Amino acid sequence: MNVIELKNLTKTYGKARGITNISFNVEEGEIFGFIGPNGAGKSTTIRTMLSLIYPTSGSAMIFGKDSVKYGPEIKKEIGYLPSEVFYYDNMKVKELLKYSASFYKKDCSKRITQLAEMLDLDLNKRIDDLSFGNKKKVGIVQGLLHEPKLIILDEPTSGLDPLMQQKFFELLKEENKKGTTILFSSHILSEVQKLCDRVAIIKEGELVNVEKISTLKENNHKRFKLESQTQVPHDYFKIKGVQNLEVNNHITSFLYSGNINMILQKLAQLELYNLWIEEPDLEEIFMHYYEKEN
């Protein structure tokens, strides 16, 4: 079953920004990554799904129901953590969480204590006295306290220290084991790589690709770095499959995907001092998605 179904979702603001024809599905029980550089349209897509903003055309179905028409009903089962959390300052953490819980018709007090303990959050502090990271924790507890079936996270890790990030990821994995679907938006690939099963890549408001993380890794990219006797001419490696070519005096580096014999023949014709061939990380594979087309 698809928990999220986006069909040609389009939102235009005036002329420039917005999203165009975004379509993808997220299946039940999946941890789905949503990745793209800042300003690519991740938040716009998410906000449309939550009917904070309304689509210009196309639709977003959550739990099989239209997100605009059945907004309040759908939101009973959604936990949302915005990228920037700001809460009513004049409240204590406990009061805010109780207020948040009061919107759901279930008793969440046990869950609140449990989550707060796990994240090391002091419930009796006033929210305006909290640091950014601690405010973020309030956001996490707020998003999870009603045990939603779908968790939507918009750049959730900023402001959390590595240890807390680790705990947070464990928490998400635990929720996922219980069957919760998670949509995780981020511009940091390593996070997504660690956590997600599949990933949608968005760039300048358009969906570039939806792929399994494992496929992306298998995509047989190799990172080449070589030190040559003389500087390699710029157009020497202008062959199919070469990306991110950098020539820096005697050091040349690039990414290559394709027939390995082709590139080895090319290399054989050069006088080399040294050669490195490495497995690239996802970050590098994605870079070409990120870079703006000229």
Next chain:
Amino acid sequence: MNMFLHELKAYRKSTIIWAFSLVAILVLFMSMFPGLTRDAADFKKLLEGYPEGVRKAFGISLESITSLLGFYSYVFAYILLCGSIQAMNLGISILSKESREKTADFLLTKPVKRNQVVTAKLSAALTSLIITNGIYLAAAVIIAMAVSTKPFDIQTFTLISLTAFWVECMFLALGVLVSAVVTRIKSVLPLSLSTVFGFYVLNMFGAVIGEKAIRYLTPFKYYDTAYIIKHSSYETSYIIIEIIVIAGAIAASYMIYAKKDIHAV
């Protein structure tokens, strides 16, 4: 209900401050009243010295200024002004506050309809106004009884005092409409002050030139104290206009807010 209580709690402090400020202003003015009645003739002579235009602009009527109701209705103009600022402030804040303090994301991702949000906030604002006016009215009656040597008509006194609430309702509705229409309101007070003073100046202007049509344009003129003192009632036509204006503004606010995009900050 949870949203209503939350909002009400948020307004608690400001409601109390407004109520006591209004009472304080009234005490200040009304404490002059006993002295004024003692030297009524001199006082009238002093006022006669002012140009007629000035007297009209400030709503001073020579015949009634030395009676309790007459003096009170003169003083009351300032209470009305302050109350209107409070109402306009509340109205503009209720919806814009969420996007300014970036809590709109919190509230609108909860399982609630936008209409429910508006209703809860509007009821809380209205409750705050009712409490303010309740405290004010009680205090005003006590003060009036304390300073007046002669008996006065309590019913008329109450009718005059209550006009503050009716005028405030109009400003509240207007404020809500503004906050529903305008995407980003950086600060509320300058906006509400300028709007309310704008109407107030229009009201003074209307009084000076004696143009009847201006009465319809400014809420300050909907309840003419001279008429109330004379008839012990309000003018029906203005009550009807008020109801239409409020209903229109509120209905529009609901519709606009339900369709509005809540942008990230």
